[in-house]
Amino acid sequence: MNLEKILAISGKPGLYLLKVQTRSGFVAESLADGKKITVNLKSNVSLLSEISVYTYEGEQPLAEIMKKIAAKESNGPAISHKSDNATLAAYFKEILADYDEERVYPSDIKKILNWYNMIQAKGLVVDEVVAEENVVAETPSDTEAEAVAETQKK
Template sequence: MEYRKLIAISGMSGLYELVGSKTDGAIVRSLEDNTTKFVSSRKHQFSHIESIEIFTIRENVNLVDVFKAMDKSSEVIPSEKDPKAIKDYFKKVYPEMDFDRVYASDMKKMVRWYGIIKQNDIPFELPDDAEATEASNEG
């Protein structure tokens, strides 16, 4: 499975793999319980997580950059039920984050999504990253 196929769906928790699309929605597979279902685009919005950006004190960064920082960190990932611990965690792991504009609920999602991605052994790579890795492996 590839990072670029992962989507978040408004009104539904967790992450999903985009299996197929139709004119009125998408067929998705949950990364938590592997169930496949049709989700209507009339009721829900779909966001590819590769296109999600996070506010920082400088320029916005892609969510994958935050996940990579989480992956490299030796800090213990806090429970998603403890907003203060989550904020303290991100202050250590990604101090450039703009904590006035990134809400506690967003940080909670990042912790949850990171766990789901790690559980499914999906590499944190955007398409450009994958192409660069392939090119260096060929050389």
Template sequence: MEALKQIANVAGYSGLYRILKPGRAGVIVESLDDKKAKTMMGPTARVSVLNDISIYVDDNDEQSMPLSDVLLVINEKYGENLTADPKGSNEELAEFMTSVVPNYDRERVRPTDIKKLISWYNILRQYAPEVFEATTEEAPASAEETTETTEEETKA
């Protein structure tokens, strides 16, 4: 998911942000919401690009699963009909996570992590649907669809 390289979470701030321009004095970000507020995050801000985030799993071969893969599984399984509530009980959150990543590490993946995953997915579906559209190219696409996606990626 190439588009996740442009989207970040900032520690201490709710929601997700699109990275507009990195610089020496920090990074300029735009909130992924209706306000589209632009903010300068200083060099001390902990900005985590979604492309670099992973979920711990219990596999012997792999210690973690990239967030992009987890988001794709959620999208394939639920699409726009995600009914999981980020404010649900810990048992409901664990049940949701098991349905998406059956082998997730139950000791290292906390309920707060699952809450973030659900809310991030909802934000991405609403304000950055191109994240999921770009990944549907794996299925055979017509020439027009491929051209549209390429133009979107070029603009980003």
């Protein structure tokens, strides 16, 4: 899952897609309503690709967790982030069995599931799976490569 250009902006609800960088900041588009906003460099902005979740063995990148959720849900929506804390913790335990329960709070789990559902609703989860399949389909097999090499020799 490519989270390189997806942003969380402190003080603003939802997620944003990075569109253009400017001298004084950047322009971002809301995933919720498509409105574009300008964000200055003083704003607290987090790239989703830079976020990790604590586990007992280290940290797990958010992209990997989102891939696990997508695999569990067959690229469909996850459970609602508005579920009770016990349900959310049990669901997250299925996704990431060794997450550090003392350092990962229910609010963190809610945020991750909310973000996943936003990204999934925009079709960004499916796009990567399709893109990966296209790359595999476009890569010629060894026998095809050998056949091309043989015709070029003649």
